[in-house]
């Protein structure tokens with residue numbers, strides 16, 4: 001992690017359909033490398049727009065990390081709403097200028113708690129095999145990694161909800177609310 005510049009202190013909160021334009025802005029700001037790593041191949045702006053149009057599908061729980069009120073990172077948990085026992089898939093994206101400052105790690109930890117609180121027992125994570133940071137984070141959070149052609153699949157077992165996992169999700173929501181109140185009205189006026 002880059003220790004030479006101050007750490008970011010992002011506010012993590014759940015994203016809702018009302019946040020769609022913020023989500024679009026975040027994905028459109030991803031540079032080519034980050035897009036490639038996130039989607040497993042090159043994606044142009046039209047591809048991003050299509051992805052964001054369908055982003056808030058049933059079964060999706062998404063959280064965002066806000067730095068100075070701007071959405072800089074997104075974590076998604078996608079569940080199969082028919083086969084409820086099927087593993088849920090996680091994906092992460094952090095904008096280039098915010099990468100390697102602990103945001104991905106914070107979101108990863110948060111999403112494991114979010115999954116636990118929803119009774120999700122298995123989490124899947126797909127990334128390219130050259131994605132050193134994602135592989136490092138997956139191993140750090142005790143995922144089993146399986147290597148395929150140019151791709152890695154990580155599987156995590158999420159234990160049952162605990163006081164700590166419920167508390168963790170609650171604290172993030174309350175901190176986000178407090179942040180909005182403290183920065184009223186500038187923060188709420190942003191589209």
Ligand SMILES: CC(C)(COP(=O)(O)OP(=O)(O)OC[C@H]1O[C@@H](n2cnc3c(N)ncnc32)[C@H](O)[C@@H]1OP(=O)(O)O)[C@@H](O)C(=O)NCCC(=O)NCCS
Pocket residue numbers: 001033034035037038090091092093094095098099100101102103104105106126127128131132133134136137140
């Ligand atoms: C992958 C990604 C989500 C990680 O988020 P991030 O905020 O950059 O990551 P963090 O700073 O929280 O953590 C990076 C970790 O990798 C480690 N790391 C960085 N470079 C490394 C290297 N070359 N070798 C080994 N470890 C490395 C850091 O030390 C840190 O580990 P630590 O927390 O134990 O110190 C982010 O970089 C990203 O969005 N990349 C583009 C999209 C993507 O790859 N998405 C994943 C596919 S789903």
